[in-house]
Amino acid sequence: MKAIRIHEFGGPEVMQLEEVPKPLPAADEILLKVYATSVNPADYIIRQGGNDLLRPLLKLPMGLGLDASGIVEAIGADVKDFKPGNKVYGVPNFPGDGGYAEYLAAKATQFAPMPHNITFNEAGALPSCALIAWNAIVDLGHVQPGQRVLIHGAAGGVGNLAVQFAKAKGAYVIGTASAHNFDFLKELGADEVIDYNTQHFEELLHDIDLVFNASPVRDQSVRMKSAEVLKDGGIFVCSQLDSPFPAALLQVLAAKNAIGTMVGGGSISYTSSLHGTTALIEEGKVKAVVSKVYPLAEVAAAHRESEKKHVRGKLVLEVAKEN
Ligand SMILES: NC(=O)c1ccc[n+]([C@@H]2O[C@H](COP(=O)([O-])OP(=O)(O)OC[C@H]3O[C@@H](n4cnc5c(N)ncnc54)[C@H](OP(=O)(O)O)[C@@H]3O)[C@@H](O)[C@H]2O)c1
Incomplete structure (x- = not known):
């Protein structure tokens, strides 16, 4: 599978689209086929080497991407809340092998069911x-x-x-x-x-x-x-x-x-925050704001735009096309 990885900290050019092994889910994890992710300040801060809080947690080489939306492909033996085929969104593995990848394995507790009335690109803009x-x-x-x-x-x-x-x-x-x-x-x-x-x-x-x-x-x-x-x-x-x-x-x-x-x-509760967000979106009281969609391969351009600090809503990285 393809994933964005960094082998050194630095500018947008250090992000490489590479062929890497597809992960296997542990007992408490899901395997997610990722459809979308988005760009957050933490993504470019990590790419640059982190801040005082993040630096001790970063280990090269590493993947990126706070957000992910997609379809559950497989579940670990202990996972009860999801089954293959479920559409979910969440904040997997932060800081590390997140949504800038075609597949990821992460704890089931880091996900919630996606609102049924939005696209994967909209859902990828939301979680973090x-x-x-x-x-x-x-x-x-x-x-x-x-x-x-x-x-x-x-x-x-x-x-x-x-x-x-x-x-x-x-x-x-x-x-x-x-x-x-x-x-x-x-x-x-x-x-x-x-x-x-x-x-x-x-x-x-x-x-x-x-x-x-x-x-x-x-x-x-x-x-x-x-x-x-x-x-x-x-x-x-x-x-x-x-x-x-x-x-x-x-x-x-x-x-x-x-x-x-x-x-x-x-200290953040994924369950109450993401379930609460899903409910408000399904009630039509909240919407996802996506100002631009980039293919995953154009992640460097998306980071350059985000670093200007004037994005309206979110910049989304499309990992797979929705049918
Ligand atoms: N995203 C996350 O998951 C996450 C998680 C934890 C913490 N945070 C923190 O939350 C903060 C916001 O993150 P974000 O993702 O929302 O960032 P963002 O989307 O990159 O923020 C862009 C917005 O910042 C506004 N802005 C720029 N300069 C400003 C200023 N001097 N005063 C007021 N607004 C200004 C811009 O508004 P105009 O274009 O209208 O000027 C633009 O709409 C960051 O400090 C980030 O580290 C984010």
Whole structure:
């Protein structure tokens, strides 16, 4: 089978499409025929050698790809939740031999049934961003109807799902984005959009219940201002696990009796996040946003585009054509 592998860390050119052995599923694993995957910041960060959190976990040569959608081809002896032929999506083997491959073997617990009303390409755009956005909005943010929620990076892979999840939970949703994404975000359900290039959200907002920082840009001043616009007892959730909160930010949060927390890492529940996402998609309350589809062989071009940090929704890598 064919898979993208890296033998050294570096630029997009280190990703090679190679012939590698088809994996065999262990007792608690499924063998997945992959139809689609997508590009996430973690993919190019790993390709470059990782950050402080990821570096110790990376071992060359290695595969890539946080996301995968496809059809279960075989199951291990202990797998009860899936059978061959099931359409599933998930976040397999992170960080390692993920969705940038024609087949992968990974723990069954890393998958959920795919929504029945979307394509493999749409499903391949969702899993890792859905895990982060669900965890931020539902599990950590506890968003309730009528609450005011601010989402930084609202047009991105994580951000657009956070907007849709918060809206589905009945919140008043404010997003930050560049002006060309205003109409897009309003269509997704955002009640207000702020252009972070020309406007200062901290001058426009106050008494926010939840701020979710889903921007790919690490900026301590945005974090500090986010804490300042929270109401007393509010919640600040940040997606930038690799960049710990400084003491000054913790002081502002403490003075407001506010909670500051990172989203991501090992604490995420695949089951509740992916099952919750599937339900909202099947109810027509959430959709997958795919801005461009590349064949797997053009992964380098997709990474170059993602690294500009202005993708709307997701860039999908099509691994196999849907019948
Ligand atoms: N994807 C995952 O699975 C995952 C998992 C864990 C953590 N995270 C973290 O979550 C963050 C977001 O990931 P992502 O996949 O959503 O990234 P992404 O899709 O690459 O984000 C692109 C978006 O970022 C926006 N953006 C760029 N600069 C900005 C700025 N200065 N302020 C506000 N928004 C800005 C852009 O909006 P405009 O074009 O409108 O300017 C664009 O829509 C990253 O820090 C990532 O490390 C992601």
